[in-house]
Amino acid sequence: IQEAMMEFSDSINKYSLRNSALAGTKLAQYGNAHIQQNEPWKLKKSNPESAAQVIRDCLQICKAVCILLSPTMPNTTQKIWNEMGESDSVHQATLAEALESPSASFQPPSEPFMPISDKHLQNLNTKLGQRTKPDNEKSSSETSFSDRISFEHFQKLDLRIGEILEAEKISGSEKLLLLTVDIGSETRRIVAGIQKFYATDDLIGKHVVVVTNLEKATIFGTESDGMVLAAGDSADLLTTYGDSSPGQEVR
Secondary structure: OHHHHHHHHHHHHOOOHHHHHHHHHHHHHHHHHHHHHHOHHHHHHHOHHHHHHHHHHHHHHHHHHHHHHOOOOHHHHHHHHHHOOOOOOHHHOOHHHHHOOOOOOOOOOOOOOOOOOHHHHHHHHHHHHHHOOOHHHOOOOOOOOOOOOOHHHHHOOOEEEEEEEEEEEOOOOOOOEEEEEEOOOOEEEEEEOOOOOOOHHHHOOOEEEEEOOOOOEEEOOEEEOOEEOEEOOOOEEOOOOOOOOOOOEOO
């Protein structure tokens, strides 16, 4: 579990969502192998104490897996978390809680995933094949951009000017900053991966473009309410050069 926690933390610091999810799935695979090898359903008659220990170990692994996979599987991990007897939100749990003892009692588990029919799987494979066809098979009218959206879809984004009031480093992270941003009607706390490119003092008073209607997310144990837009690998913050004020819409 500790190895998986270290791998997860390192992946988050490197902005690798894929590898952070792999840390959780590999731990789940280990837990599956552990219960298959020890067969507690056989041990419960000959050695009930050993059987109980195997189950307890698997619950500990399951608790850790829920925490590690919560960013990529938010609904499923919350469902399993509650069925394990945890009453709070898995998205508020810290990495350290992965090593805390699991609940002594829990609900009968339900199926975490719905089975996929062969017909549905075939449809998914067909769509995947259409999306991954070689470039030389694409028509000349297709652009190199990703799938386009309608103007109505774009209008659903609430983009506003924000003024950074405070900026502080997030403990344990080499890349993340916690920004306090004035967006006119309120002040938001937003996590941004720009620590390597900006000194905190240089950000104070800077005007930025904020996506204000994103769902809240927990990043590195810190709640983030919005997104600050930036361009390129050097996180060049989008800003304004006129008399814009916090809260003004970006059109």
